Amino acid sequence: MTERSGQAGDATEGPVPTTPVCYRHPDRETYLRCTRCDRPICPECMRDASVGHQCPECVAEGRRSVRPARTAFGGGAAGRHGTVTKVLIALNVLVMVISIASARSGSAIAGGGLGGLMGGGTPLTEWGAVLGLARFPDGSIGGVADGQWYRLVTAMFLHYGLLHLLLNMWGLWVLGRSLEALLGPLRFLALYLLAGLGGNVAAYVFTEPNRFTAGASTAIFGLFAAIFVIMRRLGRDTSAIVPILVINLVFTFTVPSISVAGHLGGLVVGAVTALVLAYAPRMRRNVFQAAGVAIVLVALIGMAVVRTAALAG
Template sequence: MESGLSRCYRHPDVETGIRCTRCEKPICPECMISASVGFQCPDCVRTGSGTGHAAGANQPRTIAGGRVAADGRFVTKILIGINLALFIAVLVAGDRLVDELALIGYAYSPALGEVVGVADGEYYRLLTSTVLHQEIPHFVFNMLGLWIIGGQVEPELGRRRFAFLCLISGLSGSTLAYLVAAPNQPSLGASGIVFGLIGAFAVLARRRRYDMRPVALFVGLALLLTFTREGISWEAHVGGLVGGALVTFALVHAPRERRRLVQYGSCVLILALDLGIVLARSAALV
């Protein structure tokens, strides 16, 4: 039965009886920004239409408590730029750069003439491998994933929290690959981050109370492709998916009174878990 209330212009699933005092668009409690008289919407505050009190002391916030930015793909663009720069470097330098930056647990590299890998102390490979590509189709597919899904997730979390999400997703994907894959099996690509964004998107859709059936279908198809295509590091995909979902759940469900403590504390706990797995695996390999 319909209540007759309007729905928030930013959150169509939320009914509200409050409107922006400037543009009169309906806004929910999450979008309300205190003004000298009544409340204003994030758009009016962002464009400077609001009062000095609203525009200064009360910044519009995302569902996770981050600041609403004019450019919702700022961090996404930086991440794609890093991937592009490294891809060009690989095209110029060739396989030598790939040998130095790809995720390898523990192996002898004929190209370098020495033992290499994370277990040999090259922990940077856990991160460099997440922005490293060697083939054009692989690069293009992952960049499209970052652009499309990142463009949906970043505005919902805010820049800083989105950056933490990408970092932990990539590291969690590398950690599971390091734990399960053969020590001498190389792995590279931003797929762990992309699947972390997929996990984040699913959590956000559930938090917004959207219809989860198309979301579940999307996640299911992504996993189906993961396990049916040859040459795919399913470990990085699954690790990124789980890591991204856990981080996002903590970000959007943290209580308001201790929001930052719970959010960043959860990120630190997941990072500590990844580190513990990496150290235990290294001890087993050496």
């Protein structure tokens, strides 16, 4: 009896098995474990993984160790959403509404060139369009050569009438989403702004100083050139792009109210910028792309400075 009692006492004094609890919620019992670190996790903390389930910390660590997806030219994959394209379109439409409101007449919508389909000028286009140097009816002098450098940027967001706006926004919608997806948002925005600026600088340099020019078509022609360059770089078919570009060039040279210098300037700068972005060597690609874009920008500023000196002198 004594021997049996001693054995029984030994059994009761041994370790008592316990149920595992979640490492984040000690009051919750669980038999689930993270497949990565083997810690107990409750159903609330359980995260689906490629193999089994993981705890929140292991999932976060895995995300940090995965490199973000990049495009073939180093841009972010977020460009596939076309956010920059949509914002640019919204901005152009907003500026058009403000322009119409500033005119307080129907001439801002139609009644201008192309048989009355194009709109006329407004106080806003008079303020922001590219203008070399001219004297206004009130006797004041204005233009880029008079220090109004902002015109080289604002002009790419101004339009003469709804038809002018719709044609350019259609081109931006079609070309912009494809280029933004290929280049990424930041590179696409740099391309768009440089092409627009390049067209405006060309209009400033090669157009009569007292002529107003405005419109997003400077940037749109840059996008046409860019999509051609980038598609060739990727080895894709460009046969559908060439006829559209040729048609637009025919309109450029045959319609009197269109700025030939602006369109060709945007086309050339868009092509050069696309070459920089598409053919930068993979090693230190970001540095080469940034340097190339900066060189193009400095060259445009230099052309504008030389033209200003000629007009102001």
